[in-house]
Ligand SMILES: O=C(O)CCC(=O)C(=O)O
């Protein structure tokens with residue numbers, strides 16, 4: 138299996154343009170080296186530290202619904218980002234630039250970001266799913282940043298992407314290598330996390346629209 142087969146992102150100042158082109162053409166974009174290794178390393182160390190402190194929880198499915206802990210669908214564990222550390226702030230700043238650029242180019246109306254660290258232990262997976270359907274949770278654009286230095290292909294753990302909701306044929310597979318950022322349309326691109334033989338660290342985030350109205354407050358997590 139090829140690694141990051143259709144890598145759509147560029148480097149340096151072209152990163153954002155490459156990402157936006159990918160979203161327009163395919164509904165997803167894969168950008169290796171999007172964030173510098175020093176930042177990625179700090180984020181992974183933070184995740185490991187928080188995990189040792191017991192801050193991770195078995196991931197739930199669905200937002201503000203009955204919080205199912207259904208290991209048949211996913212078996213990773215997660216910890217929400219709240220901008221508490223310098224590394225988180227630097228990441229959130231980078232993602233804010235992405236939000237502004239995407240809104241400017243694509244008029245997506247991305248309003249706010251919710252994001253968490255995720256750890257998939259050996260054998261953990263997340264079955265094929267969409268991050269949003271019928272606007273159920275306001276998620277418009279999903280982003281995933283991988284934190285795994287020295288990742289080897291044979292360890293598995295790839296993210297598999299399909300081109301549209303009912304598609305049978307896989308569009309792309311991405312190895313979870315440190316610094317790679319994947320972005321995709323939350324309602325359009327089904328995806329799956331394949332099991333790995335090593336611990337797999339990532340940060341997943343979702344840009345949401347503004348769902349707050351006069352009679353319904355809808356804050357981020
Ligand atoms: O870690 C990944 O590659 C994707 C995670 C994911 O699909 C999710 O958390 O919704």
Ligand SMILES: [Fe+2]
Nearest residue numbers: 266267268328
């Ligand atoms: Fe997902």
